[in-house]
Amino acid sequence: MSPDLKQQKVRRKHKKQACMFAVDRKCEHVTQLLWSKLQELFESKCLRSAEDQSAAGLDVRMGHSLLCMTGLLLLGTLFYVNAGVPNKPTVILEPSWPQIYSGETVTVRCEGTQSLFVWREDELIRPSTSEYRISRATESDSGGYSCCTMADLKCSDIITLTVSYKPKAKLRADNTAVPVGGSVTLTCSVNPSSSSGWKYYWYRDEKSSEALTTQDAVFHSNGQISVSQEGLYRCRGGRGNPVYYTEDSQSVRIGKTVTASNRPVVTLYPNWSEIYRGETITVRCEIHGGDTEWDYEWETNSRIKAPNQNEYRIRSASSSNSGNYRCKGRMKSSQHKTTEWSDSVTLTVSDSK
Numbered sequence: 001m002s003p004d005l006k007q008q009k010v011r012r013k014h015k016k017q018a019c020m021f022a023v024d025r026k027c028e029h030v031t032q033l034l035w036s037k038l039q040e041l042f043e044s045k046c047l048r049s050a051e052d053q054s055a056a057g058l059d060v061r062m063g064h065s066l067l068c069m070t071g072l073l074l075l076g077t078l079f080y081v082n083a084g085v086p087n088k089p090t091v092i093l094e095p096s097w098p099q100i101y102s103g104e105t106v107t108v109r110c111e112g113t114q115s116l117f118v119w120r121e122d123e124l125i126r127p128s129t130s131e132y133r134i135s136r137a138t139e140s141d142s143g144g145y146s147c148c149t150m151a152d153l154k155c156s157d158i159i160t161l162t163v164s165y166k167p168k169a170k171l172r173a174d175n176t177a178v179p180v181g182g183s184v185t186l187t188c189s190v191n192p193s194s195s196s197g198w199k200y201y202w203y204r205d206e207k208s209s210e211a212l213t214t215q216d217a218v219f220h221s222n223g224q225i226s227v228s229q230e231g232l233y234r235c236r237g238g239r240g241n242p243v244y245y246t247e248d249s250q251s252v253r254i255g256k257t258v259t260a261s262n263r264p265v266v267t268l269y270p271n272w273s274e275i276y277r278g279e280t281i282t283v284r285c286e287i288h289g290g291d292t293e294w295d296y297e298w299e300t301n302s303r304i305k306a307p308n309q310n311e312y313r314i315r316s317a318s319s320s321n322s323g324n325y326r327c328k329g330r331m332k333s334s335q336h337k338t339t340e341w342s343d344s345v346t347l348t349v350s351d352s353k
Contacts, residue, residue, distance in 0.1 A: 110147035
């Protein structure tokens, strides 16, 4: 097959033809394109050859034209007879994951007993074997692929390859501080959820390139581990052979919870059972034990958020201050070490006495 045929784009698309034996419209589309290319090549060679022999006289040219027309008729017969034969090749993608990402290796494989070649959309690809290997896929490799036999032009169904940008892993922690005697669970995932085949790799500290082992963490189901050491954690996904890696997730810092004796307590001043609109009240976070200096963090479901100080003074209470309040402390000398959360205290502000 000449280089011109390999490089030439389809100049025109035939209108859909009613093929007597056609059983698959996708196969019909591909075989029509192939027929168009073969017809153009045959006519081109016949005309060029006839011009070269113009000096031989009218009879020779007429005989040559008759031969060309006979050849075209035979090609047409071969095309229409074989277009609907149900015995056709198959095409598969390896790996068969529903989503392929840029940089991955993927193979379009043809299965059949005869010499095969590959179509990509309206472009002919002629691999040296019955497979077309894409070493580093890009978005431009996306499209519909089909396999056809060389001898009788039987074509497979079309299979669609979709190549997307390289994904980034996502890391989530159920807590950012390891409780006393306990652990924190980390979950790594790759979106979209339709992605498959991933194995997850875990790392601690920014400069570390060695994945965590069972000595560093407890491995649960694929994508989830428990850790009891403080540090900066990240993860990534990998799949295939050779392994294709996602981008690293964002890092999550896990700190240590200080001893239970330092657990804070939330108190209300005054500690009346009913607080009315316009009254002054103070919500205070108290941490006992030692001379440690603390930074404070509040959590509340009230509409007005408390500042990160050891106490929150409300000078004119309103219903918007109603809600549950709890706090925890973070050591000023070591921001990775925190207390546990205090118990919640409920503040209810009534609009009228």
